[in-house]
Every structure is written in structure tokens, then in C-alpha cells.
Amino acid sequence: MTNRRHALQTLASTALLAAIGPAAAGPGHDKPHGPVKKEQTDWGIAGDAKAVKRTVQITMLDAMRFSPDSIAVRLGETIRFSMQNAGTLSHELVIGTKAKLDEHAAMMAKFPGMEHDEPYMAHVGPKAAGDIVWTFNRAGNFGFACLIPGHYQAGMVGNISVTA
Template identity: 55%
Template structure:
């Protein structure tokens, strides 16, 4: 049984209700330590389905967050590389597999997504999300 949708608010949004998804964005990741695309623009309040496909032979992940939060988490991952991820803004994607994140970007600003497996973030496996403020 699927857990209830979390109402935890983060500075980069909150878990999205799959029934509220208005757009799906495909993001691929591979062993060149890059995402494609690596820049996204969304409107404040928009709920997006991110379909993450690992085209490489290594484990990769996508973690949404602020630059500071991702840097902090990357440091923790260096100490605990086999750490389990169960937050709705994180997806561990084994080789040749897909995972999905449904996310509501309800806060305007510049945010990041990155692979925090040790060495990947440092190698440039990071992308940028611009959340455009909604009109008053």
C-alpha cells in the first residue's frame, strides 16, 4: 500500500499529488555524471512528474533541494555511502531502471537537483530548477 502524500513543506516545495500532475519531464542520467536535461523551468504551484531513467551501468540518484541542503547531504553520503533514501524528493535509480518523483514546486526561486553518491556531485552531476513566481 502506498504511503499517504507527505504534507512536509520544504524551501523547494513539497511532495506532489499524482492526481494534480500537469506535466511530465523525462530526465536521463548516465555514467558521464550528467543529467539530460540539466535545466528545468517550472511555474510556482505547478505539480510535476519527474521520470528518471538511469542509462548508465552505475547506481545514480536524483535529490531535489537547495544548494546548501545538497552540499550538506553530499557530505553525509561520503560518510554513509550506502544510506537508504525514503524521502519523496529523493530517488535512487539502479542501472537500466526508472523511478518517479511527483513534486509540487510551490516556492519561487533557484533550486538544484543532484546525484549525491560519493564523487558524482563533485564530478558535475547536478542540475538547476528555476521556479518562476506565479502572477498575483
Template identity: 70%
Template sequence: MGLQGVARAHSDKPHAKGAAVKKEQKDWGIAGDAKATKRTIEVGMTDTMRFTPDRIEVRQGETVRFVVRNRGKVMHEFVIGTKAENVKHAEMMVKFPGMEHDEPYMAHVSPGKTGEIVWHFNRAGEFEFACLIAGHYQAGMVGTINVLAGGKG
């Protein structure tokens, strides 16, 4: 039995650095190895509930380092997933705003701080990145990742 239905308290404190990364295959890829990154993409987050850029293109088989900067005054997060997963998770965050989640495809970034995700895109398709903090996703804080087929997976 997994921990899928478990809600834990979440604080504004950053998550521990150096913790072992859980490598679990998802529909949108798997946690990447930092040594395999060939490209870094910087993404800005603001209190206008927008990401810059809001559209990213990568190749299947590519491992990307996302450097996520919170330029706002409130907590934001950068979560990679499918539209269906993000909608479901956003609904849970509205019901349980203090819910903790710590996955390798998520970065919780305090105001003025920077977060980082290393992700290996081994499946082609169109995916989302979003801020799932209650109300942020609903306000349009979402972007698209288009993974082009044909790379090494």
C-alpha cells in the same frame, strides 16, 4: 526529537511502491499529488555523471511528474533541494556511503531502471537536482530547477 541525525543502511533495492508519501513543506516545495500533475519531465542520468536536461524551468504552483531514467551501469539518484541542503547531504553521503534516505523529493534508480517523483513547486527560486551518491555530486552530477514566480501556490 526527529530522525535528522540517524543514518540507516541503504541497498540497491528499489524502495517499496505504494507507501504513504510524507508531505512536509520544504524550501523548494512539497510532495505533490499525482492527480494534480499537468506536465511530465523526463530526465536521463548517465555514468558520465550528467543529467539530461540539466536545466528545468517550472512555474510556481505547478505540480510536475519527473520520470528519471538511469541509462548507466551504476546506481544513480535524483534529489531535489537547495544548493545548501544538497552540499550538506553530499558530504554526509561521502562519510556514510551506505546511508539510507527515503523522501518524496528523492528517487534512487538502479541501472537500466526508471524512477518517479511528483513534486509541487509552491515556492519561487532557483533549486538543484543532484545525484548525491558519494563522488557523483562532486563530479558535477547536478542540474538547476528555476521556479518562476507568479503561478498559483
């Protein structure tokens, strides 16, 4: 009976993960191995590394903070976010609107092993580094956060202000 229950739970989980898409398709938080998806979002679009005009260094801290935690960007600017995890815990940086970050954080709480394959997300292991290249082609106030369960809730967030 236990094996049957486990099989049904596995089947239900697989169906749910398939329904919510490739962002939750498997364990880990690996970046995609294929071409970057260039889909327009409310906060911009995946950038071309050749178009990078500025690199912003971001340090991820086990105190559940980013340094810096506020970034000013010009409309149309392509930024390379170069993250360094200075801690002993895994962290991630996800760019988005407050609503999208809240939504994704809730999903991460339910499925902590979600795999990220979006170009505005990067998982960075302890003492490791990672990059995101992003073009901010929409003005507004956006955010970035570590959505690993507990980190977002502890205040591991930052702000991005995009102005003309």
C-alpha cells in the same frame, strides 16, 4: 578483543544513524513503502499524482550528467520527474537548495549506504527507471543532484528555476 571493538563500532554507528534520523536508517536507497511525507521544504512539497500537469523526462548518464540539466517550472506547478538511468552505475536524483544538497552530499560521503525515504529523492539502479512527483509552491532557484559519493563532486547536478 576484535569482536568487542567491532561490537562497539556497530553500537556507535547504530546510535549515530538513529540520531541523524530515518534517512540513514539502513543500507540501500529504497523509496518508502508507506504514505508519502507531505512536509513543506524551501523548494516545495510532495505532490499528488492526480495534480501532475507535466512530466519532465530526465536521463541519468554514467558521464556524471543529467539530460536535461536545467528545468523551468511555474510557481504552483506539480511535476512528475520521470528518470531513466541509461548507465551501468546506480544514480539518484535529489531535489533541494544548494545548501541542502551540499549538506546531504557530505553525509553521503560519510555514510554511502544511506537509505532515502524522502519524497524529493529517488535512487535508480542501472538501466532502471524512477519517478518523483513534486509541487513547486516556492519561487526561486533550486537544484537537483546525484549524491552518490563521487557523482556530485564530478558535476552530476542540475538547476530548477521556479517563477511566478
